[in-house]
Amino acid sequence: MTTPTAHPQAIAFIGGGHMASALIGGLRAQGLEGHLIEVVEPLPEQGERLRRRWGVQSSVQAHPGLSRADLVVWAVKPQVFAQAAAQAAPYTRQALHLSVAAGISSDSMAAWLGSQRIVRAMPNTPALIGRGITGLYARPAVSADERRRVEGIIDTTGDLIWLEQESQIDAVTALSGSGPAYVFYFLEALIAAGVRMGLTPDQARTLALATFSGATALAQSSQESPEQLRAQVTSKGGTTHAAISAIEAAGLKVHFMEAVLAAQKRAAELGQEFGRSPT
Ligand SMILES: NC(=O)c1ccc[n+]([C@@H]2O[C@H](COP(=O)([O-])OP(=O)(O)OC[C@H]3O[C@@H](n4cnc5c(N)ncnc54)[C@H](OP(=O)(O)O)[C@@H]3O)[C@@H](O)[C@H]2O)c1
Numbered sequence: 294m295t296t297p298t299a300h301p302q303a304i305a306f307i308g309g310g311h312m313a314s315a316l317i318g319g320l321r322a323q324g325l326e327g328h329l330i331e332v333v334e335p336l337p338e339q340g341e342r343l344r345r346r347w348g349v350q351s352s353v354q355a356h357p358g359l360s361r362a363d364l365v366v367w368a369v370k371p372q373v374f375a376q377a378a379a380q381a382a383p384y385t386r387q388a389l390h391l392s393v394a395a396g397i398s399s400d401s402m403a404a405w406l407g408s409q410r411i412v413r414a415m416p417n418t419p420a421l422i423g424r425g426i427t428g429l430y431a432r433p434a435v436s437a438d439e440r441r442r443v444e445g446i447i448d449t450t451g452d453l454i455w456l457e458q459e460s461q462i463d464a465v466t467a468l469s470g471s472g473p474a475y476v477f478y479f480l481e482a483l484i485a486a487g488v489r490m491g492l493t494p495d496q497a498r499t500l501a502l503a504t505f506s507g508a509t510a511l512a513q514s515s516q517e518s519p520e521q522l523r524a525q526v527t528s529k530g531g532t533t534h535a536a537i538s539a540i541e542a543a544g545l546k547v548h549f550m551e552a553v554l555a556a557q558k559r560a561a562e563l564g565q566e567f568g569r570s571p572t
Pocket residue numbers: 307308309310311312313333334335336339368369370371373376377380393394395415416417418419420470
């Protein structure tokens with residue numbers, strides 16, 4: 294089989310689904326050659342799709358050739374992580390490990406993979422179009438150079454922030470990981486209100502989407518807080534004031550914050566559920 298460390302930049306992906314595809318697309322766009330990317334993907338059709346699209350190597354199960362990878366990206370669902378780790382661990386001890394799996398702690402990974410060189414990432418779905426935001430946590434054994442290597446990969450999917458504590462990953466999961474769904478929910482409500490007021494669904498959608506992206510861009514380019522920006526467009530007795538007063542009367546901010554905290558709690562529970570040793 295392939296000589297270990299035959300190429301210092303070879304990257305293996307365990308799992309070839311949506312997140313792996315987004316990262317592979319980014320790496321190929323950066324100029325990494327397809328033959329240096331090895332994907333383990335149990336569904337043969339999915340492996341074939343990746344091979345055709347990106348020119349990567351793919352296999353349906355872990356194999357000794359994985360030992361040429363100095364970086365292994367874990368892009369499997371949390372439910373199958375332990376099993377996938379048991380299969381690949383014999384060939385990946387030399388590598389730096391980067392996991393995008395929700396809920397799987399780096400302690401569990403260290404135990405399953407026999408390595409301390411682990412980075413956990415929590416991306417979100419806009420990563421699939423290069424507009425994601427990812428929270429990253431590195432175990433102490435990960436060097437500064439290795440952190441930069443990870444940044445170079447995550448950069449291709451959008452922005453990133455580093456976290457000091459692993460427990461903060463659950464907060465990232467609740468805020469930005471689940472966050473796109475909150476935005477979609479809010480958009481649904483805006484569109485439904487628009488239609489109720491006599492706009493066509495297309496008009497309401499156009500207005501709602503442009504309002505969201507425009508307001509976000511304004512907040513990003515401004516020194517002022519969202520609260521200050523809101524105050525500036527809320528004159529007493531005006532239309533916005535009427536809307537915000539109704540929102541406040543319904544206690545929406547508190548309910549919404551409770552919803553995000555519920556997501557954080559669920560993220561921690563999932564870690565407990567799937568972080569057990571493989572049976
Ligand atoms: N999509 C996102 O935006 C997003 C955001 C944040 C975090 N994440 C996390 O990223 C991880 C991957 O998500 P995803 O959306 O990419 O999921 P996905 O599209 O379902 O991809 C997971 C892939 O792993 C494969 N797989 C299953 N068992 C395996 C094994 N033993 N060895 C190797 N591969 C195996 C699956 O194959 P089969 O189809 O045959 O099962 C599937 O193709 C998850 O933990 C998710 O929580 C995703």
